[in-house]
Amino acid sequence: MPTYKNNLEVLIKQDLKQGMGLIDHEQTESFHVWKFRGGSTNIYEENSVYYESNDNQPNKKYLVKVNKQGNQYEIMLVQPTFIVVKDIKSVSGSEYPIMANSIIRLGRVEYRVIEERNKQMQITYAEVKNQESLQQNDINKIYQCRFCFMEGKQSRDQLFLTNICRCVGNSQAVHLECMRYWVDSNITREETQFGLSLKWNKQHECSICKQTLPVRVQYENEYFDLFTLERPQFQYILIENVNKEKNVFGEIYLIHALLQDNIKLGRGLQCDIKVQDITVSRHHATIKLSQDNFVIEDNKSKFGTLVSINKICYLDCISCTLQIGKLLINLIQTDYIHKGAPSTQHKLTQLPQISKQLEEDEPQMDDDSFQLENQ
Template identity: 30%
Template sequence: MSDQYISIKASTWHRESHGLYDYESSNISKRKLKITSESIIVQTSDKVLSLQKSAHYEQSSDTKFLLSLSKSDSSYTLEPNKSIFREKGVNYENPWLVLKNPKGTNGYILSEGDVIRLGKVELKIKEIKGPRKSKTQKNIIKSKDIFLGGIGGYTKLSNNNQSPLDIKVLHEDNDEAFQCRICLNDDNSLENPLIAPCKCAGSMGLIHLECLQRWLSSKVTSRETNNSLSYSWKSLECELCKFKYPDRIQIKGKIMDLLFIKKPENNFIVLESVGPAFSPGNMSKTVNVISFQDKNNIRLGRGHDSDIRLPDISVSRNHANIKLTSAGLFLDDISSKFGTLIKIKKPILLTSNSKFSVQSGRTLLEISVKKPFNFFACLGVCSKHRNSDELSRPIRDVTEESISPSLDHST
C-alpha cells in the first residue's frame, strides 16, 4: 500500500510587517509543495521551499524556518518549532492555527493556557469557569480534532502544578522585635502573617501579607463595562530591591493571589494581555474578566462598541467573537484583515480527511493529507458505480416510437 503524502499550499505576503499576513491582499506569491518524507519548510525572501531534514542546506540572513514535519511509518506529525530550531540557533517563526473561515466548525473551543493572537495583540487564557467541553488534554493532537481545543492549553490541574513562589514566614513564637515596613505594626498571625516576599533584608525585609496585597492593588487601574472588568498595571516590583512580584505566592502550602481581581461566580473567562506581540520588552499587563451572565456572545475588536476593546491598528474594528454554548467557549473570526490565530504548542498528528491552515510569520500554509492515485483502485470503484447504475436503470423496449426522428434516414 502506498504511503500518504502531505500537500501544502503556501501563500506569502510580500510586505514584512511584524509577522502579519494580510488576508485581504492580492500582493502575495503562491507555491504548492508535496511532502513525501521528513521535511522542514523554510522561507527565503518570498520563496517557500521544503527541505529534507537529512539534507545539508546553507542558511542565508533572510532564511526563516516555518514548519517541521516528522514521519513515522506512513503518518506525519507537525512539530512546534520552538524546541527544535532554538537549539540550532536558526531564525524561526512560531506556527499559529488559523481560525479564519474554518469550514464545518463553529470555531475553536478555548482551553486554559491557550494563547490567542488578533493582529499583533496576544491574549493568554488564564482561567475559564462555566460550561466547557470535558476533554483530556493529550500530549499530541489529531488534526481531525484540532478545533476541539487543546493545541496550546493545559488543564487547570497542570497549571496549579506550576508551583508559585514559596514565601518565608516569620515564626509566631519569635521573640525578636520585627515590624511591617508599611504599617509599622508587629502583629503576626496565621491570617495575616509577616512575610519576606523580596530580597530586602533587615528592618525593611518584612511586610504583612494584607499590606502587600493592598499596596500592589493601589498600582492597578480598573475599568468596568457591561460585560467585562479590565485591570491594567505595569511591572509590579519592590521599590527598593526591584524584585518583580509574581501574580501568586505560596505560604505554608497555600496558594494566594497578590492582586485582588473581582470575578463572577460562574460563566466567565480571564484573558491576560502582555503587550503587542512585536514588543516583548513591554512589561505592562492587562487582565480582562469577561462575564457571560447576561450575554452569550462577546465581541473583541478595535471599535468603541466592542465588548473587549483592543486599541491596536492591526486589530479590526470587529475582529473576533467568543460564544458561550453548552459544549464550551467557541472562538471564531469575523472576517478580520489579519486573522484570528491560536498558538500551536503541541505536536499535531496529521490524519486523513482533515484540512487546516497554519500561519508562520507572513506565510499562510494550507495543509491537507493526500493519498496517491491508485489506477486499479479507481477501476474497482468506477466499475462498482457503473454496475450499480446499470442495475438501477429502468429497462425499456426499443420500438419505432422510441427512435428519434432525426436518426430515421429511410425517407
C-alpha cells in the first residue's frame, strides 16, 4: 500500500438544485464550497452549516471523522455514505472494487452485490434482513405447505418458509422447494458474455398478500436461494437489481472471471446490462476484472456512479469524494500547503457561520490541526 501525503484538504460541496437525492456531477461549479486543510479532525453539520472541531462532541452527530493512523488517514462515518467512483485518483486509476454487500448506484438505480467468490475460492454472502431469517423457536411445530399441502416439521432437509411475507395462519408456510419451483417458472435465463442473467417476468411477490419476497433466506448459519442457480467453480459475483420502482421486475446477474469483455452498464442498446431509467446515461459505467478483483469504473455519467462504503475506511488514494445525502465531501491528500493557492474566503462568506467559527479558532501550523488558507 503506497504511503500518501501529510496534509488533508477537505472541500464540502452542496447541490441545491437536484431532487431525488441526486447530484448532477456535470454541474459542480454551482455548489457551495467550503475548504480547509490539516490532519485529524471531526466535521459536523448543523442546519446546513459545517464546522470542524478537534474535540469530540458526544451529543452531536459528526458527518465525517478523520483520524491519522500512522501513515494513513482513517475515515469514520455515521450516515450511509457512497464513494463517487469518477473522482477517485489513485495509483490504479479511477476504479473501485465491488464485493459482497456493496451497493452500486447508477443515477437512482441501485444494485447490490449479494454474493462473492473470491480468487481464494472463499464465498461471502451479503447479510440478510430480519424477515429473511427463518425462525426456529418451536421445533415441534407441524407446518403445512400451502402449495403441496404436505405436513412436516422445520428441518434443513425439508425447509419451510414461514415468515417471508405478510400471510398468517394456514397460508403462511410453504416448502422452499415448492416456492423455488414456482419462482423458477417466472424467470427468464440468458447466457451472456460475462456469465448469466436471470430476469423475472413479473413482480417477485407473494401471490396472496402481494408482499415483495426476498431472493434468499437464512436458516441457522446457511443461506438458501428462492431461485435455482448453479454456481461456477471459480471466481464470480452475484448482483441483484434492488430498484424499488414498481415497473421494474427482479434481475440477478452472475458475473464470472471468464468474462469475454468488460461489462457495459447503461441505457444504450450496446450495453451488456441495460438499465431503463432516465437518470442513467447511455453508457454509464463499466465492470471489469482488475488485479483479481471485480471493479467498477464510471463513464462520464451525468448523475455519477457511486459505491457504498463501510463505516470505517482508509484513504488509500490521492483524492476521492464521498457523497452523503446531497453533500459531496472531497478529500485530497497533499504534500504541503500551497502558499499561492486560490483563496476560498469569498466563498466562506456564503456560509457566514462557518467563517465565524474558523476565525475563533487560532490557526495552528502542525500537521494534526486545521488551518484556514492564506491566513
